[in-house]
Amino acid sequence: MSYDLIVIGSGPGGYVCAIRAAQLGLKTAIVEKRKTYGGTCLNIGCIPSKALLHASEMFEEVAHGLGKLGVSVGKPKLDLPAMMKHKDDTVGANVQGVAFLLKKNKVDGFIGTGSIPAAGKVEVTAEDGAKQVLETKNIVIATGSDVAQLPGVTIDEQVVVSSTGALELPKVPGKLIVVGAGVIGLELGSVWRRLGAEVTVVEFLDRILPGLDLETCKQFQRLLEKQGVKFQLGAKVSSVENTGKGAKVTIEPAAGGAASTLDADVVLVAIGRRPYTQGLGLEALGVALERGQIVIDSHFATNVPGVYAIGDVVRGPMLAHKAEDEGIAIAEILAGQHGHVNYEVIPGVVYTSPEIACVGATEEDLKARGVAYKAGKFPFTANGRARAANHTDGFVKVLADATTDRVLGVHILGHGAGEMIAEAAVLMEFGGSSEDLARTCHAHPTMSEAVKEAALAVEKRAIHI
Numbered sequence: 001m002s003y004d005l006i007v008i009g010s011g012p013g014g015y016v017c018a019i020r021a022a023q024l025g026l027k028t029a030i031v032e033k034r035k036t037y038g039g040t041c042l043n044i045g046c047i048p049s050k051a052l053l054h055a056s057e058m059f060e061e062v063a064h065g066l067g068k069l070g071v072s073v074g075k076p077k078l079d080l081p082a083m084m085k086h087k088d089d090t091v092g093a094n095v096q097g098v099a100f101l102l103k104k105n106k107v108d109g110f111i112g113t114g115s116i117p118a119a120g121k122v123e124v125t126a127e128d129g130a131k132q133v134l135e136t137k138n139i140v141i142a143t144g145s146d147v148a149q150l151p152g153v154t155i156d157e158q159v160v161v162s163s164t165g166a167l168e169l170p171k172v173p174g175k176l177i178v179v180g181a182g183v184i185g186l187e188l189g190s191v192w193r194r195l196g197a198e199v200t201v202v203e204f205l206d207r208i209l210p211g212l213d214l215e216t217c218k219q220f221q222r223l224l225e226k227q228g229v230k231f232q233l234g235a236k237v238s239s240v241e242n243t244g245k246g247a248k249v250t251i252e253p254a255a256g257g258a259a260s261t262l263d264a265d266v267v268l269v270a271i272g273r274r275p276y277t278q279g280l281g282l283e284a285l286g287v288a289l290e291r292g293q294i295v296i297d298s299h300f301a302t303n304v305p306g307v308y309a310i311g312d313v314v315r316g317p318m319l320a321h322k323a324e325d326e327g328i329a330i331a332e333i334l335a336g337q338h339g340h341v342n343y344e345v346i347p348g349v350v351y352t353s354p355e356i357a358c359v360g361a362t363e364e365d366l367k368a369r370g371v372a373y374k375a376g377k378f379p380f381t382a383n384g385r386a387r388a389a390n391h392t393d394g395f396v397k398v399l400a401d402a403t404t405d406r407v408l409g410v411h412i413l414g415h416g417a418g419e420m421i422a423e424a425a426v427l428m429e430f431g432g433s434s435e436d437l438a439r440t441c442h443a444h445p446t447m448s449e450a451v452k453e454a455a456l457a458v459e460k461r462a463i464h465i
């Protein structure tokens with residue numbers, strides 16, 4: 001069988017690419033080494049973590065959030081196996097959904113490890129070792145990423161866990177140490193804190209969530225501390241001694257100085273992810289890599305003709321929707337269209353409570369680039385719906401170019417921020433101004449009115465503050 005396109009890896013980048021290519025009439029196949037489609041995101045990432053985040057948020061809300069609303073209930077009881085079943089069922093429904101969509105679009109699926117013996121050929125090795133070679137005009141590598149390891153620390157997924165093990169813990173740990181105050185550490189740390197663990201986050205830098213808007217992160221850290229999360233910033237974990245029943249974690253100040261130790265029942269290592277290219281045969285093929293990432297041009301092409309790459313395995317934020325948009329763009333390019341991704345407008349969401357959502361530049365980015373900007377801010381305490389729902393933490397911040405008024409960035413800390421950010425992304429995609437946002441009628445009473453008020457605040461004309 002000869003194909004127009006073979007995609008290696010069926011995460012959000014790969015499966016979306018395959019479906020779009022098939023829609024455009026390309027004879028397409030997809031190769032996946034896992035037993036189920038959907039990649040990191042659906043199997044061990046976005047989807048299971050959001051199932052646990054939602055369930056644990058409900059647990060906490062029932063425990064602490066309802067009394068003020070006049071709803072009196074008894075102390076909630078945690079049924080962890082049922083919560084884990086909800087997570088597993090959610091994953092199951094999603095991965096089956098992807099298998100259905102691939103079939104519906106007549107994409108041929110091959111379960112096995114894909115490698116590229118030469119441009120135009122993909123070898124698929126099944127679990128039992130059986131091999132077959134498929135012919136194709138084009139190959140898209142969408143093999144994603146894997147957990148970054150802490151030097152000298154072995155992840156056994158029992159006591160010392162990665163995000164994968166943290167989604168599967170059989171009981172709530174008494175003490176959980178999280179290494180890394182990035183998105184994974186704060187999301188999964190929140191899950192287990194809500195369910196009863198004492199959580200300490202150890203972060204190398206002097207701030208949490210590097211890369212996100214600093215003011216937003218500082219306020220967010222204070223809210224997490226109020227919830228009971230402890231932070232040790234400017235501290236690096238230098239060793240973890242796994243005793244089988246728990247661990248001793250040695251922490252050194254990042255700036256140097258005396259080490260200290262902390263005891264933990266479970267240690268979550270969440271210090272980032274690395275591009276995954278193992279077993280593809282890229283070295284023999286001569287595909288250029290830089291810091292582990294496959295090097296691509298603006299059309300996703302590697303240096304080997306007919307071989308392209310997208311998603312976590314290439315440069316840019318490691319986000320599912322970025323991988324999806326790249327998958328669509330390369331499929332359209334291969335079908336002779338003009339696929340394109342606007343990297344200036346990729347939203348990011350941290351699914352904690354409250355959530356953080358952002359799109360575009362931070363104040364730090366704009367200062368570093370020397371761009372003159374105006375900031376408009378509006379707190380949820382002044383929003384009627386937020387007060388009615390008892391979700392008054394946080395604010396919306398709109399950053400607009402001081403000369404043209406074009407919106408350059410929007411940062412939201414608040415309940416439902418991940419849903420609210422979409423209107424900012426649409427506005428920015430259309431090159432909109434803060435005035436466009438301020439003049440758009442927003443339904444009352446909604447949390448989104450805070451977005452409009454923050455846009456009004458850019459010109460110091462917010463009404464409700």
Ligand SMILES: Cc1cc2nc3c(=O)[nH]c(=O)nc-3n(C[C@H](O)[C@H](O)[C@H](O)COP(=O)(O)OP(=O)(O)OC[C@H]3O[C@@H](n4cnc5c(N)ncnc54)[C@H](O)[C@@H]3O)c2cc1C
Pocket residue numbers: 008009010011012013014031032033034038039040041042044045046047049112113114115142143144145163164184276278279280310311312313317318319320321322323351
């Ligand atoms: C705990 C966690 C939570 C996350 N939450 C979010 C979130 O809420 N939102 C968000 O945007 N992002 C989130 N992410 C990141 C997101 O999962 C990734 O950015 C996204 O999955 C990248 O998609 P991808 O298609 O590039 O690769 P992946 O999803 O990693 O898929 C790659 C696939 O390729 C397969 N593969 C690898 N090598 C081969 C081979 N040689 N042959 C065949 N198959 C191969 C792998 O088995 C895998 O299934 C999260 C990640 C984690 C770990």
Ligand SMILES: NC(=O)c1ccc[n+]([C@@H]2O[C@H](COP(=O)([O-])OP(=O)(O)OC[C@H]3O[C@@H](n4cnc5c(N)ncnc54)[C@H](O)[C@@H]3O)[C@@H](O)[C@H]2O)c1
Pocket residue numbers: 150179180181182183184185187202203204205208209210235236237270271272273317318319348349350351
């Ligand atoms: N909601 C989402 O969109 C979502 C959720 C989960 C994961 N993800 C993606 O997954 C990727 C990986 O997430 P992550 O949280 O593992 O990585 P990250 O890069 O977001 O954060 C890792 C943190 O660990 C710190 N660190 C590194 N070495 C350390 C050490 N020795 N001691 C203490 N701290 C150390 C870093 O300074 C950094 O703050 C991210 O790129 C993220 O985009 C996204």
